[in-house]
Amino acid sequence: MRHRAGLVLGLVGLADVAAAGLYPGIAPDNHTCALADPVLSCSCQARPDKVKDSCCVETFGGLLIATQLWSTFTGLEDKGQVYPKNEWSIHGLWPGQLLQRFRHSPAQLSCSHEERNPDLITQFPGSYTQYCDFSRQYDPRPSPNTTDGQPGGVPVPAYQGESIEKWFEPYGKLDLLAYMRKHWVSQHDSNWVFWAHEFSKHATCFSTFQKECYVSIVKTLHVRGRRRTFQVTPPVAHQGPKASEHDDLFDFFETAVAWQRRLPSFQWLSDAGIRPSNTTGYTFSAVRHALTRAFGQPPFLGCGGPKYNETRAGRGSNDSGRTEINEIWYYYHVNGTPQRGDARKLNADEAGGRLTTCALAPGAIKYYERAEGSEEGDLSAEMMEM
Template sequence: MFSIKTLFPILPLMTVSVTTVNAWASDNHTCALTQPIYSCENSTQIVDTCCTPIQGLVLVTQFWDTYTGLEDQGSVLPKDSWTIHGLWPDRCDGSYGQYCDLSRQYDPVPSPNTTTGKSDGTPVPAWTGGDVITPLLQQYGKYDLLAYIQKYWKSQNSPDWTFWQHEFSKHATCFSTYDVGFEGVPDCYGSLYQNSTEASIIDFIQSVIKSQIQYPTYEWLAENEIKPSNQTGYKLFDIQNVLTQKSGGEPYLGCSGPTKQVLSEIWYYSHSLGRPQDSFLKPINQTTKSNCNQTQPIWYYERSQGSEY
């Protein structure tokens, strides 16, 4: 197949215009000429799955942990901020896939250990090759991205890179807009990059950061006098109401403990205008219900001593 780059110098302009029609069937997916649509709101078939996610219910998810478990190794939590959990693609009906591309499986502890939606329950092999994300970001000079996730994308009781690679392998590989050609799907990066897999990893990390910055949970709560405390509990309604007003959609609040009173995570639901990479997210209400106790105080605990900087 001739590329536009090859044809352009020798053919008239009109011939080039005709030839570009064939580019839609190739690995040219810049999406610049594709009219963006909101995921899960389209009434017609998606023309280019690299430009609109098939699993288009996009979740921006965060943790409130009080310790890392690796403080003695210098791993601590960022002051006055929730930490990143991930960026997830759910199907429009609320179901979801996971580990959708085993050629990009870098999770050292896959959980659960079989792929969803595979009739044969294909096992997900554990990754034994160590940290791939840190050296990749260093190789391409993405030191700002690396510094950000080292501070804000924290794991608990394991090195941070294991969590980053878990999130990429389990979730990013199910976003069609990050596809790299596995099992016949399009390669959304094509000939623009020497290595589409590396491009998809960096692309995903940038997307995670861009989406997380749009949801400053700690700041929103603090502005309304809801701050971490070991003495004062809060009403679930008050927390939910603040975050709904600030974000534009009702988020899912996750609580832990036997009575579900310890605030530990949040999921913001959205539809994506075009690619999630561009982070044009339209807030919507949660499609499930928060599991927190609705009648007893919710505890938003302070960080453990020595676990925050």
Template structure:
């Protein structure tokens, strides 16, 4: 009886190990081929004095990189289980503005995965076709990245639409205008949608540098339906921790805080390079003289996350 139990436990352990091993090997790496970058002389984007030789090694165009976040108080899809993470701002994206503050969008329509592109027509008259294929969620699953999908469904939340539509929008509008996510950067072993997964990982990497809720709370600034704050209180609290003044966006004539953008120049690739934090080059839409609401979220719109 004891022998049978030991044998069964042993077999169970072997099966578990086989499954774990299979799951481990099913994950496909998505990093680009940056072997040529070891011999490159790198400078921060928008600060280089000579032309960049390899646009996979350094960000060319879109060199003013913004890590952007939302403070939403509801999702509109609560009945479908789409909730906001408690005490945490959510991801908006990773944007490649040009060095002069302008920006390009939807730069590669062969990698257009946005079901509702906005704008639908680019300044040169090019029409951006709505994407009608499988959602980007299927791309993530194809690469065995259930860990990535879980994180995105926790911290990268849409308002009024599905999360995967939002993710497809952010990749198509922004990542396709960043040189280090070009398909050519992944070399001859490129697997379709590898760049998409690599971008999502890179967005999360940058997002984790800026725990906005914690930085504000540490300065005594927390969401409230009664207390209001000044723009300088928000700016000073975030500058004290990041070394620079980010852009703060407000709705309702500048009185309701809704978003933050952290500005950078990048040395190396956007995926793994060094981000130098800069003062915002965009004027805040929050009132500079009045009081600003940083509202609490609707209780039924939040969930506690680990």
């Protein structure tokens, strides 16, 4: 009994803190961002104490990272869950903080670490924040399951509610749902779980997607204890009276989709002769060059699979990079809000600290074809849906 009582009190206190959001002093009205001059994120003018409305300026981390995935199968092909043909799928839209060395560079507008945002940087050390508002925690399987990713960190309560797919039709968003089912595809899990994860982990950490910018949310968290389920109700924020409950969620999804649509990675690579193949090996420098030429700045290229020096071809090499292409991250600063789509492209090495996890040896990385039946338009995939 003592353990369970302690758990309840701990979770109630946790909900009080997390539900307050990053900017608890935001007023419930007067968020007309068209009347505000756009401010570049990560600039001196983007400090919370400098901006008039943090709903209209990205004031916390300052980085925007549009991320895409390349996977070869979903594991749920028998349910009709397949990837879009000739296209990288959406991973998400993330906020982030600049590396310390980049904060002090001339490209950072000569705005020092202390001048910009000392309290928030101290509160959330490192390059990324996550699960910043438990009143909007819809992720059934939080990963990581603490707010700082450390075993001793604040635990993230698992969502026990209904599928968020049920929320699209009442809001007149069936067209958005159809698009996300096709282009924002999960592996080994239902799509909605992936979407809920991306929203809860990342959207809640943008200043411009804070719930104070939209609506009052009355929500019950379902947190599983050892033997029973406790219900924790966070305090209600005072927000715009005419907004709908999930305006923030749909705004985030639409914004993530908009950024994806301006990044045709598959076509950019294909134009350079880099196409999925189960036999051809590619060199990282060639892939980087193709993406940099098309995007304008080098993005981050992620690889999984075995390390090159653990493969037969790389045995004896010092190259421990991975060998299977699976992710691209595009870095930006934004003028005003991410919703506006006005951004300054950044070098991933300067903004994020690295360009790749891939092997660097010539011909060392593979860009595998998707499995038969795992891509829209495959005959076997169509037969599974019948």
